[in-house]
Structures are given as structure tokens and as C-alpha cells.
Amino acid sequence: GAVVSQHPSWVICKSGTSVKIECRSLDFQATTMFWYRQFPKQSLMLMATSNEGSKATYEQGVEKDKFLINHASLTLSTLTVTSAHPEDSSFYICSAPDGGSNQPQHFGDGTRLSIL
Amino acid sequence: AQSVTQLGSHVSVSEGALVLLRCNYSSSVPPYLFWYVQYPNQGLQLLLKYTTGATLVKGINGFEAEFKKSETSFHLTKPSAHMSDAAEYFCAVSTRYSTLTFGKGTMLLVSP
Numbered sequence: 001g002a003v004v005s006q007h008p009s010w011v012i013c014k015s016g017t018s019v020k021i022e023c024r025s026l027d028f029q030a031t032t033m034f035w036y037r038q039f040p041k042q043s044l045m046l047m048a049t050s051n052e053g054s055k056a057t058y059e060q061g062v063e064k065d066k067f068l069i070n071h072a073s074l075t076l077s078t079l080t081v082t083s084a085h086p087e088d089s090s091f092y093i094c095s096a097p098d099g100g101s102n103q104p105q106h107f108g109d110g111t112r113l114s115i116l
Numbered sequence: 117a118q119s120v121t122q123l124g125s126h127v128s129v130s131e132g133a134l135v136l137l138r139c140n141y142s143s144s145v146p147p148y149l150f151w152y153v154q155y156p157n158q159g160l161q162l163l164l165k166y167t168t169g170a171t172l173v174k175g176i177n178g179f180e181a182e183f184k185k186s187e188t189s190f191h192l193t194k195p196s197a198h199m200s201d202a203a204e205y206f207c208a209v210s211t212r213y214s215t216l217t218f219g220k221g222t223m224l225l226v227s228p
Contacts, residue, residue, distance in 0.1 A: 006159070034215065043206065043218045044160075093159050095216075103148050103167070103210055107159035 002028050002098040006108025014116055015086060021079045021111045023050075023094030029074035030096035034105065035067075038091040047092075050077040084115045118143040118209045122219035130227050135179075135194040137222050139207035142188065149190040150208040150216070151181055160206065166190065167212075177201070202226045 003026040011019050023033055031052045036044040048069055049057040056069035066088075068080040077096075081088050091112050095105040123138040141147055148167045152160040164175025171183040181192045190207060207219040 004159075009157075043220045044216075046215055049215065091157075095160075103212065103216075104150065104162055104165050105216060107152070107161070109159040110157065112157060 002096075002106045004094065004096050004106045004108040006094055006111055008111060009109060010112045010114075012114045012116065013084065016083055019081045019084055019113060021081075021092055021094075021113075023077045023079070023096070023108055025075045025096045025098070025106075028096075028098040030077075030098065031074060033071060033077040033094055033096045035069065035077075035079050036093045036095065038093060038110075040091075044093060047079075052077075081113065084113070086115045089113055089115045118147065118211075118214070118217050120207050120209050120217055120219035122205075122207050122222050124222055125220065126223045126225060128225040128227065129197045131199055132196050135192070135197045135201065135224065137192040137205050137207075137224065139181075139190045139192065139219060140188050141190060141207070141209045143209055143211070145211055148210045148212065149181075149183060150210070151175065151179070151190075151192050152206045152208060152218075154204045154206065154221075163192070163205075197224075197226050199226050199228065 005024045007022045033050040035047045038044045047062045050069045050071040052071045058064045071077040093110040095107045119142045121140045150165045151163040166183045174180045179194045204221045206221045208216045210216045
């Protein structure tokens with residue numbers, strides 16, 4: 001079945017550094033990918049929709065300058081958390097649909113980001 | 117606009133007992149409905165989905181769910197719980213081209 005690979009799975013870094021998270025569709029092409037954030041014991045909140053070859057679409061309240069998204073190819077989207085601070089610590093998950101519509105989505109295994 | 121309500125943040129069952137996780141949705145257009153499972157520190161795995169057609173859908177690991185339009189429900193069931201079923205379960209709603217809206221999740225606890 002369709003597989004989405006997310007890397008790295010764990011990141012621990014100092015406050016002020018930038019962190020890049022990669023999301024790859026391994027056996028299918030994805031013109032659209034989605035980035036979610038999940039706080040402990042809470043649901044997933046959509047941050048942005050990544051569009052291959054064009055600008056990402058951000059949800060209300062998500063800082064686009066803080067969370068930079070690049071979708072340079074049909075199999076790779078990256079999320080860069082710039083100048084990370086402790087409040088950015090969270091579990092970030094990407095997903096991608098493998099059909100002509102947005103559903104169903106296949107999820108990566110997530111990235112646990114801890115900012116010290 | 118669409119929304120999902122999952123009744124019960126935690127559900128506890130004994131191994132071998134029936135599992136019932138409740139989900140009600142709200143959608144202004146015919147919905148697509150999903151159940152995902154999440155194990156600790158992992159992403160989400162699709163259990164089953166309803167888009168069109170048969171209202172009783174079967175998924176992986178013995179789970180099934182029934183779409184009831186009159187009740188705006190999509191409850192998840194499994195006849196006999198296993199220890200390995202202990203995880204967080206998310207119900208989600210969307211339409212063909214919209215994004216997913218997730219419920220708050222239900223943690224399933226299975227005791228021996």
C-alpha cells in the first residue's frame with residue numbers, strides 16, 4: 001500500500017535553531033501534502049497544505065514565516081521550524097493522498113520535536 | 117463546515133469483550149468518514165473508511181463501522197478486544213476534496 005516516510009522521528013535541539021522535517025511519498029506521487037501538529041493527548045490540528053510547485057496554504061493562526069513549507073517535487077515536502085522555541089515543541093505529522101482526490105490520506109510516523 | 121464528536125475520551129474493556137467507540141459528525145454535504153488508529157509516538161494508520169455505497173464497512177484488524185445518516189453517526193466496533201488493540205482512535209470527516217477534520221480521539225484501554 002501507499003507509504004509516507006517522515007524524517008527524522010525525533011529531534012532535540014536548542015532554542016533559536018531551525019529544524020527541517022522531511023515528508024516523502026515512497027511509492028506514489030503527491031501533488032498535495034498536509035502538515036499537522038499534535039499536542040500531548042490532543043487531536044491533530046491541520047497547519048498547512050503543501051502544494052507541489054506553488055505556495056503552501058496555511059490555516060488561520062499558523063505563522064507562515066515560522067513554519068516554512070517547501071514542496072519541490074512530487075514526492076517530497078519539507079517543514080522548517082525557524083528559530084524554534086520551547087513552545088514549538090510538539091509532535092508533527094505529515095500526510096498525503098494517493099488518488100485524484102484528497103482522500104484517503106496516508107500518514108507518516110510523525111516527528112517528535114523537543115526544544116530545550 | 118464539518119465537525120466530529122467522539123463520545124468518551126477513554127474507553128476501558130476487558131480482553132475478549134465488545135469494543136464500541138462512538139463518533140457523531142456534522143457536515144453540510146455528504147461526508148467521507150474515517151477511523152484512524154494511533155500507537156504511541158507513531159503516525160496514524162487507516163482502519164477503515166466510508167465514502168459511498170455500502171453503509172457497513174469492514175476494516176483491518178477485525179474492526180467495522182456503520183454509517184447511519186439518520187443518526188449522523190459512524191461508530192466503530194469490534195466483537196472481541198485484543199490487548200494489541202490498546203491505542204488512541206480518531207474519527208475524522210471530510211468530503212472528496214476537503215481536508216480532514218478530526219475528533220478529539222478516544223483512548224482504548226484493554227485489560228487482561
